[in-house]
Amino acid sequence: MDASTDLHFPPAERIGSAPLLRTERLTVRFGGLAALNGVNFELARDEVRAIIGPNGAGKSTFFNCLTGVLRPSSGRILFKGEDITGLSCDRISRKGIARSYQITNILPNATALENVRIAAQSRRHRWSMFTHHRAYGDIIAKAEAALEAVGLRGKAEVLAANLSHGEQRNLEIGIALATEPELLCLDEPTAGMSAAETRDAMELVRRIAKNLTILIVEHDMQVVMELAHRITVFHYGEVLAEGTPAEIQRNPKVLEVYLKT
Amino acid sequence: MKKRSHKTYWIGFCVVVALLAAAPLALPDFWRRFLTEILIWGLLAMSSDLLVGYTGMLSFGHSAFFGLGMYGAAAALLTVSPPNLWLAVGCGLVGAAGVALFAAYFSTRLRDIYFAITTLIFSQIFYVIIFTWTDVTGGENGLTFRRPPLSIPWIYATPFTNETLHWFVLAVVTASYLILRRITQSPFGMVLQSIRENENRTRAVGYPVERYKVVAVMLSGLFAGLAGVLYAIQNRFAAPDFVYFLVSGETVIFNVMGGIGTLIGPIVGAGFFLLLRETLSRFFTEYYLIPVGMMFIAMVIFMPQGLLGFARNWLNR
Numbered sequence: 001m002d003a004s005t006d007l008h009f010p011p012a013e014r015i016g017s018a019p020l021l022r023t024e025r026l027t028v029r030f031g032g033l034a035a036l037n038g039v040n041f042e043l044a045r046d047e048v049r050a051i052i053g054p055n056g057a058g059k060s061t062f063f064n065c066l067t068g069v070l071r072p073s074s075g076r077i078l079f080k081g082e083d084i085t086g087l088s089c090d091r092i093s094r095k096g097i098a099r100s101y102q103i104t105n106i107l108p109n110a111t112a113l114e115n116v117r118i119a120a121q122s123r124r125h126r127w128s129m130f131t132h133h134r135a136y137g138d139i140i141a142k143a144e145a146a147l148e149a150v151g152l153r154g155k156a157e158v159l160a161a162n163l164s165h166g167e168q169r170n171l172e173i174g175i176a177l178a179t180e181p182e183l184l185c186l187d188e189p190t191a192g193m194s195a196a197e198t199r200d201a202m203e204l205v206r207r208i209a210k211n212l213t214i215l216i217v218e219h220d221m222q223v224v225m226e227l228a229h230r231i232t233v234f235h236y237g238e239v240l241a242e243g244t245p246a247e248i249q250r251n252p253k254v255l256e257v258y259l260k261t
Numbered sequence: 262m263k264k265r266s267h268k269t270y271w272i273g274f275c276v277v278v279a280l281l282a283a284a285p286l287a288l289p290d291f292w293r294r295f296l297t298e299i300l301i302w303g304l305l306a307m308s309s310d311l312l313v314g315y316t317g318m319l320s321f322g323h324s325a326f327f328g329l330g331m332y333g334a335a336a337a338l339l340t341v342s343p344p345n346l347w348l349a350v351g352c353g354l355v356g357a358a359g360v361a362l363f364a365a366y367f368s369t370r371l372r373d374i375y376f377a378i379t380t381l382i383f384s385q386i387f388y389v390i391i392f393t394w395t396d397v398t399g400g401e402n403g404l405t406f407r408r409p410p411l412s413i414p415w416i417y418a419t420p421f422t423n424e425t426l427h428w429f430v431l432a433v434v435t436a437s438y439l440i441l442r443r444i445t446q447s448p449f450g451m452v453l454q455s456i457r458e459n460e461n462r463t464r465a466v467g468y469p470v471e472r473y474k475v476v477a478v479m480l481s482g483l484f485a486g487l488a489g490v491l492y493a494i495q496n497r498f499a500a501p502d503f504v505y506f507l508v509s510g511e512t513v514i515f516n517v518m519g520g521i522g523t524l525i526g527p528i529v530g531a532g533f534f535l536l537l538r539e540t541l542s543r544f545f546t547e548y549y550l551i552p553v554g555m556m557f558i559a560m561v562i563f564m565p566q567g568l569l570g571f572a573r574n575w576l577n578r
Contacts, residue, residue, distance in 0.1 A: 119467075128449060
């Protein structure tokens with residue numbers, strides 16, 4: 001009880017005035033096509049925000065801009081008030097934005113622990129050359145904490161390639177967590193999961209949301225309605241609507257383009 | 262169990278080093294010299310393993326690093342009198358590192374086959390420069406010089422004998438192996454392996470991948486240059502043939518034969534290849550490359566992991 005009620009009500013007092021993330025007229029053009037068209041977006045600290053929209057609405061493009069994979073054609077991205085527009089992926093990661101991928105993106109030939117250890121190490125001792133990596137207790141502790149958080153502590157020594165699909169999805173989140181982000185972007189974390197795995201993944205997101213701001217792209221409406229404080233609906237590269245889950249469910253425009261099925 | 266395999270590893274290491282150290286006392290002169298050369302080529306192969314095996318970058322430019330190590334040493338030995346061993350080592354390393362920085366800066370922006378081709382082109386550029394700049398490099402004839410004495414600076418110096426030269430080479434190669442091994446096990450080395458496994462993911466968790474690649478190429482070039490210095494000291498000459506891309510090709514073959522990503526494998530591969538070539542060239546005279554090539558193809562098909570590939574996990578502990 002709990003966790004979910006807890007999450008649905010506190011935003012008002014938890015959310016401060018300055019937004020953690022803000023985009024100003026963010027535009028991405030591929031040739032003549034505007035994949036994102038003047039998106040103004042604000043995300044408050046400690047919020048869980050879902051982005052929904054039909055395929056091709058610009059959700060992934062938006063994520064790719066935030067995490068430095070794509071350079072926007074125009075507009076600005078501000079994170080903690082600092083302009084991070086067009087920084088490289090690794091710089092943005094070090095600023096405190098982490099992401100998970102829609103298509104599982106891990107180190108398949110490394111163990112689960114090594115996967116998160118590499119991520120944890122990117123914040124400390126990352127140029128150390130003459131000390132054995134196992135000598136750094138702080139890195140291992142961080143890595144184990146990240147595995148613990150995603151429920152993979154017992155699978156630490158298993159090769160990532162040998163984990164089940166659901167476990168790999170969770171490892172994906174564990175890698176993101178190990179970089180100690182302030183903003184976590186989850187790209188369809190429940191993609192391809194069974195119903196039971198989806199429940200577990202939701203539980204997991206709820207748990208980590210307690211001290212993290214989360215931006216989540218998701219197709220599963222049940223997941224979105226239960227997890228998010230607020231929802232932003234994208235349509236043809238523009239923001240169609242924004243509001244609480246209840247407002248979005250009643251919004252006629254949203255019903256027409258997206259929810260009616 | 263892990264502890265025991267660790268112990269076995271170090272016992273094995275000591276036995277092998279002891280055998281290599283004792284070898285010149287037992288071997289006839291030709292084979293002693295041959296063994297010293299295997300160690301030098303093994304160091305070159307090991308240096309390229311840092312890129313090929315650990316970072317997943319196929320380099321065809323190691324002849325340039327090796328060659329610049331040679332010419333760097335030659336420059337020091339020819340200009341400073343009396344010739345000084347450590348000055349030669351230092352100049353060789355500076356030469357190789359300079360070339361490595363230059364090549365790395367441009368080539369690490371590219372991936373896979375494009376990286377390989379770029380390193381190949383860079384090594385050929387240096388080959389042409391060395392081959393044509395006769396006034397400085399001696400052109401086609403290369404440079405010859407006297408071997409410097411084995412010295413501890415300001416304390417002690419004695420001319421190299423065949424045995425002490427072998428031991429000196431063995432000591433340098435062993436130390437290089439231990440340093441490279443530690444580098445591959447360090448957080449830095451883990452990042453290199455992560456780049457090999459998944460470059461985009463490595464970048465996404467916050468590593469400036471290009472900078473890691475530049476440093477990896479520099480380190481690799483430094484050890485390749487060290488091999489070049491040793492070769493120059495052993496043979497008392499520097500020649501443009503060693504900057505030619507065939508040397509890079511052989512380096513890759515040593516790696517593939519021995520097993521990439523093991524450090525030891527490339528040394529074993531170098532030994533195996535050179536022995537094979539030596540033996541077969543006695544039977545087949547000028548056609549020896551045909552059986553060598555067939556043997557290589559058979560190994561790639563039936564033993565894709567190389568001679569030591571099976572021990573890869575164990576050697577990387």
